[in-house]
Structure formats: structure tokens, C-alpha cells
Amino acid sequence: MQQFLEALGRKTTVVNLDPANDGLPYQCGVDINQLITLTQVMNQFELGPNGGLMYCMEYLEKNFDWLLQKLEAYKGYYFLFDCPGQVELYTHHHSARAILKLLEKHGYKVTCVHLVDSYYCSTAANYIAATLLSLSTMLHLELPHVNVLSKIDLVHKFGKLEFGLEFYTDVTDLSFLQKCLDNDKVTSKYKKLNATLSELIEDFGLVSFSTLNIEDKESVLKLLKIIDKANGYIYSGLPTSTLKIPKLDVPDIDFEYYRVANIQEKYMEDQDEDSLAQQIAQWVKDEEEQNKQ
Numbered sequence: 001m002q003q004f005l006e007a008l009g010r011k012t013t014v015v016n017l018d019p020a021n022d023g024l025p026y027q028c029g030v031d032i033n034q035l036i037t038l039t040q041v042m043n044q045f046e047l048g049p050n051g052g053l054m055y056c057m058e059y060l061e062k063n064f065d066w067l068l069q070k071l072e073a074y075k076g077y078y079f080l081f082d083c084p085g086q087v088e089l090y091t092h093h094h095s096a097r098a099i100l101k102l103l104e105k106h107g108y109k110v111t112c113v114h115l116v117d118s119y120y121c122s123t124a125a126n127y128i129a130a131t132l133l134s135l136s137t138m139l140h141l142e143l144p145h146v147n148v149l150s151k152i153d154l155v156h157k158f159g160k161l162e163f164g165l166e167f168y169t170d171v172t173d174l175s176f177l178q179k180c181l182d183n184d185k186v187t188s189k190y191k192k193l194n195a196t197l198s199e200l201i202e203d204f205g206l207v208s209f210s211t212l213n214i215e216d217k218e219s220v221l222k223l224l225k226i227i228d229k230a231n232g233y234i235y236s237g238l239p240t241s242t243l244k245i246p247k248l249d250v251p252d253i254d255f256e257y258y259r260v261a262n263i264q265e266k267y268m269e270d271q272d273e274d275s276l277a278q279q280i281a282q283w284v285k286d287e288e289e290q291n292k293q
Helices: 002-007 038-045 049-062 064-072 094-105 124-141 152-158 165-170 174-182 187-204 217-231 253-267 276-292
Strands: 012-016 078-082 112-117 145-150
Touching (some): 002 078, 002 217, 049 064, 064 094, 094 124, 112 124, 124 174, 124 187, 145 152, 174 187
């Protein structure tokens, strides 16, 4: 992404906030390892990897001035924050949220980009778990948020999806996954729990997914436009007068349908031709027949 942004002429630098990432595969402008390292914390306090990461984030929160000073050296740059992958940091631990709020307080426009491996679409239980995690993160961080199904070019290698790709990107009606869960020997034992979690996700109605193939420039550009819109970068060059009247942003449903359809055709050629609507119609018919009995 850094290389892509620089190719577009955007001054960009990466901020590494992962203290476990000591062998950076990219050029980094700001590195938390200059302040504290996970190995150092684990050895000194006899902590495991998870506890060590939490300590490092708490330490960064207390030493936020260090981060702020480093960022000020790159005034006018577009920042890419590379954060630890430990989910607890974003679902209920306080430090990551506090650091992001401090960045906002100092005028930085922050957007959270949550990458979910498209592998989790291969089974109903994994998909519900990943969607619930996305929702929990959104509610905890309280920031503009973009959820992304990454490695979408590999989705066909994980097995045939129960539905079309638009079902998984739109997170429309998770109740249709219940039959998949009920037919599984493991997840069928948690029928009520699965139904409750699905209903919870739908009640909030906040989660949807974009897609990403990092090797596809068109895919990267589409995601970048979504992120730029979320953090306001797309409006940064406009006169202030044009931003006084808020505009209701209503997505073009037809455009979104064809966008996902094109992605499905490109990366899921082995899928049957039955549409999502036909599959759902059949399931509704089955449910009606069961109710009559």
C-alpha cells in the first residue's frame, strides 16, 4: 500500500506500532521498537506474548508525547499505522482506543482498516465469529471503520461458498447460515447461541465488507477510495464553503451489486450459476413447508 500511494504521488510513511515486528519488510518512518520492544518486556517482567503486547501498548499510551514528536517530523504526510494483530487490544483493552483518541485530539483524521482473511467465509461458524469480531472492534474504538475481506483472490481455494460473494460482503441476513450450522455436528450443539449472535449482528446493522487482492491495482485503488472517503481525505482539497452543508451519502445499490458480481466472476469461476436469490428462495420454501408440518 505504501508503494501504491507513493506511485500516486502521495507523500506516505509507515508507523510501526507492533513491538513484536522487529524485522520490518518495509521502509518505516516511525518505529515503536525505538521506544520499547516486546522481547525486552517479556524478559524483564516474565510475561507471555499477549501480556507483553498489552504492556507495550500501555507504555506507549503513557509516552504518547514520544509518538507525537515523531509524527510531527512528517508534517503533511499520509500515515499508515501498522498495528499488532492481537484482537484483545481492539475489543476491550483500553490503550489502543486511548492512543487513537489522542491522535484525533491532536487533529489526525483516523480510519480503522480491519483486515479479515477471506478464508473465514468458507464456513458459517468462522464467518459469524469474524463478523462479530468486526462489530466488537467497531463499537469499542468508535472511529470511522472499514472492514476488508483480504486475499479475495484465494477465496475459491478454501472450498465452495454456500452463497454468492455479495452475501458475505453485505452481511444481509445471517439467519440463512443457520441451516449450515445446524447440519454441522460441532456447531449444531450451539444452535441457540449461533442464532442469538446472528441476530445481534443484524440488529446493529453496522458491519459490511470491502474486498482486497493486494496484487490487483484496481482492487487496491477501490479500497483506497473507500478509506479516503471514511477519513475525509477525499474532501481535503475542497474549499471550506463546500463542506458546510452535509450531504446524505446513499450508496448506489446497483453499482455495488455489479462491483461484487465482477469480483465473484473474476475470483470464483468454479461457482455454480445459481444466484443468491434462487438459493434463498429455495430455503424460504423449505422453511414454509416445515412450518406447515
